[in-house]
Amino acid sequence: MSTLKKSLVAVGIAFTVLAVSAPARAEYPEKPVTITVGFGAGGGVDSITRAASEALAASLGQPIVVKNKPGAGGALAATALKAMPNDGYSLAATISTTISFDPHSSKLSYDIDDFEYVAAFGVFPEALVALPSKNWKTFADVVKYAKESPDGVTYASTTSLDKVVLANIAKSEGIVIKPVPTKGGAEAVAQTLGGHVDFAYSSGAYYSQAKAGNLHVLAGLGKQPIPGFEDTPTLEQLGYDISSVNMVLYLAPANLPKEVKAKLVDAFKAASKAPEVLKLLATRNMGSFVLTGDDIDKQIREQSAQYADALK
Amino acid sequence: MELFLQGASDAFTFGAMIAVLGGILLGYAVGVLPGLSRPAALAIAVPITYSMSPIAAIAFLVGVTKASAAGGATGAILLNTPGEPSSAATCFDGYPLSQKGEATRALKVALYTSVFGDIVATIILIVLAAPLASFALKMGPVEMTCVMIFALTFISALSGASISRGLISGIFGIFLATIGLDPESATPRLTFGMVELFDGIPLMAATVGMLAFTEMLNQAEAFVAKDRNKHIKSEPTTKEKEKRLFWKDIRRILPTTIKSTGIGISAGVIPGLGPTIGAFLSYAIAKQTAREGDQFGKGDIKGVAASEAADNAVLPASLIPLFAIGLPGSVSAAILVAAFMLHGVVPGPLIFVEHPRLIYGIYVSMIIASIFMLIVGRIGLNFFAKIASVPASIIIPFIVLFCTVGAYLEADTAFSVFAMIALGVVGFVMQRFGYSVITFLIGFVVGPLFELSLRQALIVTNHDVTKIIDHPIASFFLLAALISAVAFLKPKKLKWKKSV
Numbered sequence: 001m002s003t004l005k006k007s008l009v010a011v012g013i014a015f016t017v018l019a020v021s022a023p024a025r026a027e028y029p030e031k032p033v034t035i036t037v038g039f040g041a042g043g044g045v046d047s048i049t050r051a052a053s054e055a056l057a058a059s060l061g062q063p064i065v066v067k068n069k070p071g072a073g074g075a076l077a078a079t080a081l082k083a084m085p086n087d088g089y090s091l092a093a094t095i096s097t098t099i100s101f102d103p104h105s106s107k108l109s110y111d112i113d114d115f116e117y118v119a120a121f122g123v124f125p126e127a128l129v130a131l132p133s134k135n136w137k138t139f140a141d142v143v144k145y146a147k148e149s150p151d152g153v154t155y156a157s158t159t160s161l162d163k164v165v166l167a168n169i170a171k172s173e174g175i176v177i178k179p180v181p182t183k184g185g186a187e188a189v190a191q192t193l194g195g196h197v198d199f200a201y202s203s204g205a206y207y208s209q210a211k212a213g214n215l216h217v218l219a220g221l222g223k224q225p226i227p228g229f230e231d232t233p234t235l236e237q238l239g240y241d242i243s244s245v246n247m248v249l250y251l252a253p254a255n256l257p258k259e260v261k262a263k264l265v266d267a268f269k270a271a272s273k274a275p276e277v278l279k280l281l282a283t284r285n286m287g288s289f290v291l292t293g294d295d296i297d298k299q300i301r302e303q304s305a306q307y308a309d310a311l312k
Numbered sequence: 313m314e315l316f317l318q319g320a321s322d323a324f325t326f327g328a329m330i331a332v333l334g335g336i337l338l339g340y341a342v343g344v345l346p347g348l349s350r351p352a353a354l355a356i357a358v359p360i361t362y363s364m365s366p367i368a369a370i371a372f373l374v375g376v377t378k379a380s381a382a383g384g385a386t387g388a389i390l391l392n393t394p395g396e397p398s399s400a401a402t403c404f405d406g407y408p409l410s411q412k413g414e415a416t417r418a419l420k421v422a423l424y425t426s427v428f429g430d431i432v433a434t435i436i437l438i439v440l441a442a443p444l445a446s447f448a449l450k451m452g453p454v455e456m457t458c459v460m461i462f463a464l465t466f467i468s469a470l471s472g473a474s475i476s477r478g479l480i481s482g483i484f485g486i487f488l489a490t491i492g493l494d495p496e497s498a499t500p501r502l503t504f505g506m507v508e509l510f511d512g513i514p515l516m517a518a519t520v521g522m523l524a525f526t527e528m529l530n531q532a533e534a535f536v537a538k539d540r541n542k543h544i545k546s547e548p549t550t551k552e553k554e555k556r557l558f559w560k561d562i563r564r565i566l567p568t569t570i571k572s573t574g575i576g577i578s579a580g581v582i583p584g585l586g587p588t589i590g591a592f593l594s595y596a597i598a599k600q601t602a603r604e605g606d607q608f609g610k611g612d613i614k615g616v617a618a619s620e621a622a623d624n625a626v627l628p629a630s631l632i633p634l635f636a637i638g639l640p641g642s643v644s645a646a647i648l649v650a651a652f653m654l655h656g657v658v659p660g661p662l663i664f665v666e667h668p669r670l671i672y673g674i675y676v677s678m679i680i681a682s683i684f685m686l687i688v689g690r691i692g693l694n695f696f697a698k699i700a701s702v703p704a705s706i707i708i709p710f711i712v713l714f715c716t717v718g719a720y721l722e723a724d725t726a727f728s729v730f731a732m733i734a735l736g737v738v739g740f741v742m743q744r745f746g747y748s749v750i751t752f753l754i755g756f757v758v759g760p761l762f763e764l765s766l767r768q769a770l771i772v773t774n775h776d777v778t779k780i781i782d783h784p785i786a787s788f789f790l791l792a793a794l795i796s797a798v799a800f801l802k803p804k805k806l807k808w809k810k811s812v
Contacts, residue, residue: 041358072510196452208660
């Protein structure tokens with residue numbers, strides 16, 4: 001080996017050693033943090049994440065890069081995140097059911113233990129809605145009606161989750177509730193407005209129609225009443241032991257270093273109070289409910305266990 | 313009236329005008345370039361609007377969507393490669409025209425009919441939004457199933473030489489569209505455990521691969537084979553006669569343009585059909601109702617007019633349910649909903665009551681966008697026409713690059729790129745053996761819509777097919793499907809007799 005080559009190798013080794021030892025000394029975060037949104041640009045999860053990103057960048061002292069990887073209800077982004085290093089530079093934004101429900105209902109390459117849960121913002125105002133001309137006050141009237149009609153009732157469904165919830169109710173009441181699959185909330189609402197189905201499940205698209213009096217809210221699916229429709233009972237209040245609390249969820253690969261997670265949790269806590277985030281949550285009628293760190297971890301596991309039971 | 317004037321003055325502010333112009337320029341670029349398509353453009357454009365005022369943001373996005381539809385014809389005419397899937401039907405007559413040395417004429421027809429379709433549909437949106445939106449709501453599962461059956465019969469009209477091969481590739485398209493999660497049970501179908509396939513083969517990978525990449529393979533093959541006479545040879549003609557559009561030409565295409573605009577508006581109002589199907593329907597109907605002397609498929613400006621007028625009329629019409637009742641009826645409309653929400657405006661049935669000034673402003677911006685589209689298109693036309701004289705050795709690598717970027721942008725995964733290349737190769741082989749990629753795409757686009765509507769219809773009618781009698785609109789479309797199926801399968805022979 002020539003002297004030149006030898007010295008090159010030496011320099012190379014020196015750089016490698018430096019490169020390896022550098023991260024240990026530096027403090028997180030020393031480069032931009034990427035959040036991969038599991039839904040398309042402009043949607044709820046995307047806009048809330050982008051609104052939060054400025055506040056996050058301010059508390060972390062590093063820019064936040066927001067990317068979109070839409071597909072399979074957030075599962076594409078979650079699958080990709082699982083393969084990323086757990087250094088706190090790669091996060092994903094999905095909805096809670098991407099983690100708590102989807103792995104039970106379809107074969108996915110991740111499950112709840114593959115991630116750490118940093119924070120969750122807002123609650124989707126999930127509800128069951130129908131035309132006011134049906135003269136149903138609450139979902140209890142739908143059940144009464146279904147008991148008398150031999151063919152049962154139809155409803156516009158948008159997710160696997162709502163199918164599980166309503167199948168459980170139908171089973172316990174001994175009635176027939178037939179889900180009509182739709183491509184999403186807007187179609188479900190249109191089908192209901194057009195009178196093609198008896199009622200619909202919607203996670204938010206119904207809201208402005210309900211406010212205008214074109215649709216009537218029969219029941220909420222969450223644990224809390226729907227903001228603006230406090231008199232409408234939740235399914236739990238109607239006596240069913242099932243609920244859905246779907247939030248915008250921020251997750252990281254499992255085994256995140258403790259101090260990194262603590263920093264992220266603090267940053268998200270601060271971001272949840274940012275006026276632009278609160279304004280967006282209000283526009284989407286998602287309230288201002290926020291869970292961070294261990295609280296969201298606990299809730300996501302509870303929900304996951306509940307859905308695992310319901311799917312049995 | 314005062315509110316209208318206020319809205320109009322908002323639309324005429326410098327910021328809003330610049331936003332419209334910016335949208336038109338971006339949209340035109342994306343429209344002209346095969347490979348980059350509207351969903352990709354919107355995905356890039358939405359984050360740009362985050363910092364704009366509501367009216368500027370919406371005007372910008374409307375500009376992008378409108379201009380991408382108009383620009384799509386350029387590639388179709390000059391390179392036989394549609395810039396947008398919705399301009400695929402423009403290839404049928406646009407490319408032969410350009411080969412005849414009438415590229416500029418074809419581009420003019422495409423531009424003027426695009427703008428015509430767009431303006432008429434925008435006016436219909438402004439004037440008739442409410443009644444048309446309540447019609448859109450009447451289109452339930454049963455009605456949509458029959459509309460899809462009607463749309464599928466057009467496979468036979470667009471099959472090309474062999475109807476059986478056209479049907480085979482149409483069914484192949486439907487088959488590939490079944491990949492993904494089952495709409496009813498969410499069970500993965502033919503995904504082989506790949507989460508990337510849960511939402512099916514990416515639509516952009518299929519359209520870009522089958523339309524643009526396949527054509528590039530064709531041209532590359534011709535180029536490699538040194539068969540230079542065969543590749544792009546539509547030199548812009550210098551003969552004035554073929555460059556100009558005469559009054560008699562305009563008179564000849566006007567009825568087709570009006571009819572196609574009507575078809576485009578109907579396709580826009582019916583939720584889910586979209587511009588691609590709208591343009592194919594319109595072209596097929598124009599071809600089927602051809603008069604003596606029409607030369608559809610051999611370079612007739614009527615064919616270009618039929619496809620482009622309908623394509624551009626779809627977009628404003630698809631916004632009708634959004635502005636009237638706050639429900640998005642199309643992908644583009646859904647993106648506008650997102651833009652509304654970002655700026656604190658909640659689209660809903662009360663949007664007109666709560667934000668009349670904003671809506672009037674958007675209406676005026678839409679008209680401004682049409683006018684800008686005409687100006688930008690007219691100026692760009694002379695430059696675009698020169699594309700035809702760029703050698704294939706430069707054109708092909710660039711378009712392949714755009715195809716790759718466009719496919720990647722859809723979902724940010726290399727998977728879409730591989731899917732695009734694979735489908736491009738499949739399309740190349742299919743064309744080689746006379747199987748139409750157009751009917752494949754009709755099957756691929758209509759298939760999932762048909763499946764979903766059919767399964768919905770079976771559930772709401774309790775699996776009782778005879779209940780269709782209770783649905784007059786559905787019965788009408790079913791009858792129309794029957795008539796068109798008979799007409800498409802028969803008249804070829806009849807017409808032959810006539811001409812012999």
